[in-house]
Amino acid sequence: MVKLPKFLKQHRAAGAANALLAPHRFIDEHVFLTKGNQLGIALAVQGIDCECLTDDALDSYTKRAVQAWRIFDDRFRVYQYVLKQDRASIEYTGDYGPEMIRKTISDRNAHLQSKAPGLYTLRLVYVILIERSPMYESSRVKRTLSTKKVLRVFADSLEHSRATLVAQTDSFIRNIGDLLGIRKLPKAEAFQFLRLLANLDPDIAAADRLIHDSHLDFYIASSPIVCTRDGLRVGEAYVDVLSLKEPPRTTFPNVLRDLLTLESNFIICTELKRVSNETANSAIRGAQKHFYWSQWVSDIPSVISMVMNRGKRENVIADKSALNDMEDLDGTLARINNDGEYLGEFSFTVVLYGWKSRRELQATATDVAKIIGNYEGAVVRECV
Amino acid sequence: MPLAIKPGARALNKPLLIIGIDRKLAGLAFLLSVIVGANDGFLPKFSALALFVALWAIGRRLTRIDSNIFQVMNQVRQRKTLYDPLKREQFWAVLTRRPE
Numbered sequence: 311m312v313k314l315p316k317f318l319k320q321h322r323a324a325g326a327a328n329a330l331l332a333p334h335r336f337i338d339e340h341v342f343l344t345k346g347n348q349l350g351i352a353l354a355v356q357g358i359d360c361e362c363l364t365d366d367a368l369d370s371y372t373k374r375a376v377q378a379w380r381i382f383d384d385r386f387r388v389y390q391y392v393l394k395q396d397r398a399s400i401e402y403t404g405d406y407g408p409e410m411i412r413k414t415i416s417d418r419n420a421h422l423q424s425k426a427p428g429l430y431t432l433r434l435v436y437v438i439l440i441e442r443s444p445m446y447e448s449s450r451v452k453r454t455l456s457t458k459k460v461l462r463v464f465a466d467s468l469e470h471s472r473a474t475l476v477a478q479t480d481s482f483i484r485n486i487g488d489l490l491g492i493r494k495l496p497k498a499e500a501f502q503f504l505r506l507l508a509n510l511d512p513d514i515a516a517a518d519r520l521i522h523d524s525h526l527d528f529y530i531a532s533s534p535i536v537c538t539r540d541g542l543r544v545g546e547a548y549v550d551v552l553s554l555k556e557p558p559r560t561t562f563p564n565v566l567r568d569l570l571t572l573e574s575n576f577i578i579c580t581e582l583k584r585v586s587n588e589t590a591n592s593a594i595r596g597a598q599k600h601f602y603w604s605q606w607v608s609d610i611p612s613v614i615s616m617v618m619n620r621g622k623r624e625n626v627i628a629d630k631s632a633l634n635d636m637e638d639l640d641g642t643l644a645r646i647n648n649d650g651e652y653l654g655e656f657s658f659t660v661v662l663y664g665w666k667s668r669r670e671l672q673a674t675a676t677d678v679a680k681i682i683g684n685y686e687g688a689v690v691r692e693c694v
Numbered sequence: 695m696p697l698a699i700k701p702g703a704r705a706l707n708k709p710l711l712i713i714g715i716d717r718k719l720a721g722l723a724f725l726l727s728v729i730v731g732a733n734d735g736f737l738p739k740f741s742a743l744a745l746f747v748a749l750w751a752i753g754r755r756l757t758r759i760d761s762n763i764f765q766v767m768n769q770v771r772q773r774k775t776l777y778d779p780l781k782r783e784q785f786w787a788v789l790t791r792r793p794e
Binding site for chain 2: 320323324325326327328329330334345365368369373527528531532534536537538557558559560562593594597600601607608609610613635636638639641642653687
């Protein structure tokens with residue numbers, strides 16, 4: 311006799327994949343609402359072919375892009391995705407006139423088809439989120455308005471945020487769209503993009519189309535996520551995740567170009583939430599105070615020496631690295647207050663995935679660590 | 695013209711450590727030791743010192759793994775080993791009272 315609890319046990323222990331996903335529903339042709347009460351919009355980007363640019367041109371383009379990004383203030387959260395996928399399809403139209411051209415193109419396509427596993431597509435997508443305040447229940451509103459009117463207040467607030475997001479995004483596209491080739495993704499394409507992020511396999515992502523505007527989190531997920539002793543798997547794909555632990559000492563335009571040469575499927579995601587200058591100044595001042603005092607209490611012998619000498623610091627060897635950190639923070643403060651730069655909360659994640667073996671992913675993960683290490687940064691592997 | 699090079703704010707991303715452990719952990723260890731050592735007699739003072747050293751050693755070990763180890767552990771505790779795409783968890787929008 312089959313024991314039903316044995317079969318149900320694993321199902322009961324499993325979590326729901328939709329609980330991990332934030333998108334909730336589309337509220338118009340482009341804008342979606344998340345469970346965290348944020349509104350988002352996805353933008354497809356053609357990008358720039360940097361290989362043919364001089365340093366001057368690259369620098370000038372970067373300055374334009376930096377200026378354009380300033381439009382998104384601390385209400386916005388900006389995500390940039392780079393997706394590299396193998397099994398690239400080769401576009402071919404057979405209606406070429408002269409026989410010689412047709413044959414040349416046909417031979418070239420046959421050659422490319424023969425090495426299809428080594429061909430990759432690169433795709434750039436920006437996702438802009440506007441963070442709205444939580445839906446507060448105001449006692450004054452509740453006393454004076456009916457439930458229907460309260461809902462109308464929330465709907466007005468939602469509409470106001472949507473209008474702000476669309477206006478800022480349109481302005482961004484007007485500023486930089488001619489350089490980067492930006493277009494807003496319609497909801498059907500945005501849904502496909504979200505499915506690709508959640509399932510990783512392009513075939514599985516393309517298998518389902520947008521039918522309902524709501525319950526996106528449930529319809530996006532089609533692959534189980536399994537965490538085993540060997541690591542993480544999404545459907546049949548082996549996954550390795552690396553996060554930035556320490557930022558590079560310096561950055562310059564196209565600093566991460568070496569990552570594009572990796573022979574692997576990957577998704578690179580950066581997240582930036584700008585912070586106001588007041589918050590940044592306050593954080594820097596706090597860190598400076600900490601480093602000032604930590605030069606005297608960097609190790610146990612220093613603390614014991616200070617205690618024995620009733621707080622006198624003459625016999626304590628100060629930690630000079632803490633002073634260097636203070637100078638570094640001084641420089642950051644000057645760049646914010648005098649040079650018009652701004653700070654933000656930044657994260658950088660590389661998701662490597664493949665279907666062959668985990669060993670290949672490990673080799674690629676080492677390459678990623680090496681590339682970031684070349685600029686004195688450090689990444690940490692999340693799936694070890 | 696060479697490319698414009700921007701320095702990264704590395705000092706701002708450093709974990710804030712005191713005697714090699716996170717400053718919040720250091721504060722907690724110190725506070726607990728002071729509470730224990732506040733009683734009269736040799737034994738409470740010795741216990742406070744031993745407690746501080748023990749907490750420092752544990753904190754040092756955890757900080758070496760990750761300076762945000764408690765946040766990571768809290769996240770890991772909530773995670774499951776399998777997520778089923780067919781299982782469904784309801785999502786409720788909850789109204790919360792505006793803080794005065």
